[in-house]
Amino acid sequence: MDTLLAKPVQEIPDGSLAALRRQARACHACPLWKRATQTVFGEGPERAALMLIGEQPGLQEDREGLPFVGPAGRVLDRALAEVGIDRGTLFLTNTVKHFKYEVRGTAKLHKRANAAEQAACRMWLAAELARVQPRLIVALGAMAAQTLFGNGFRITRDRGQWRDLDEHTQGMATWHPSAILRAPGDRRDVLYRELVEDLRSVARRKP
Ligand code: SF4
Numbered sequence: 001m002d003t004l005l006a007k008p009v010q011e012i013p014d015g016s017l018a019a020l021r022r023q024a025r026a027c028h029a030c031p032l033w034k035r036a037t038q039t040v041f042g043e044g045p046e047r048a049a050l051m052l053i054g055e056q057p058g059l060q061e062d063r064e065g066l067p068f069v070g071p072a073g074r075v076l077d078r079a080l081a082e083v084g085i086d087r088g089t090l091f092l093t094n095t096v097k098h099f100k101y102e103v104r105g106t107a108k109l110h111k112r113a114n115a116a117e118q119a120a121c122r123m124w125l126a127a128e129l130a131r132v133q134p135r136l137i138v139a140l141g142a143m144a145a146q147t148l149f150g151n152g153f154r155i156t157r158d159r160g161q162w163r164d165l166d167e168h169t170q171g172m173a174t175w176h177p178s179a180i181l182r183a184p185g186d187r188r189d190v191l192y193r194e195l196v197e198d199l200r201s202v203a204r205r206k207p
Helices: 019-026 061-066 071-083 115-132 140-151 179-180 185-205
Strands: 052-053 091-094 099-106 107-109 134-139 171-175
Touching: 019 140, 052 115, 052 140, 052 185, 061 071, 071 115, 071 140, 071 179, 071 185, 107 140, 134 140, 140 171, 171 185
Parallel strands: 052 091, 052 134, 134 171
Antiparallel strands: 099 107
16 A cells, blocks of 8 residues: 555654654755744654644644644544543644745635645654554544545545554544534534544544
């Protein structure tokens, strides 16, 4: 399978997680660092059994330097609480580590990182995976899912299905909480219930 774990990633940085975090603060491998406040590196125990991978930091994450601390993070927290997963036991990170946005008036509006920016940032995600060595990986949203499972992955078709990433590691993908927040009307409740259902499956496998 064409997965991030199976693909050789050039120049995976060396060092402990703390050393990687320091190195990532000075990363200039794509232009996104120029307009963002800071690098938002992953957070969590160095040997977490479960890693959740989102897409890219938003406004709040950019300000605080931590992943999943904005509105999407609150949706995730609610869903994790429903299925009894303690956020403190997880390693939470993003596919891309800097906030990308466009300015409209006084607002900074989220803009999706392009393929070149995603590719440039893959070394940091690969380094996090190599250090943490989670047994379970959950991709939140299409960007993380395609990074993990390849470009043929379709979140609408393939979410909630466990796949072997290597002999020790299994992965699945589900909705990104931001997609739930953007969904109209009743669709929002449907997607949220699907996120909870998928996380329940994670909780059943989590040691
Ligand atoms: S988005 Fe990733 S690759 Fe680009 S500058 Fe930030 S840390 Fe480096």
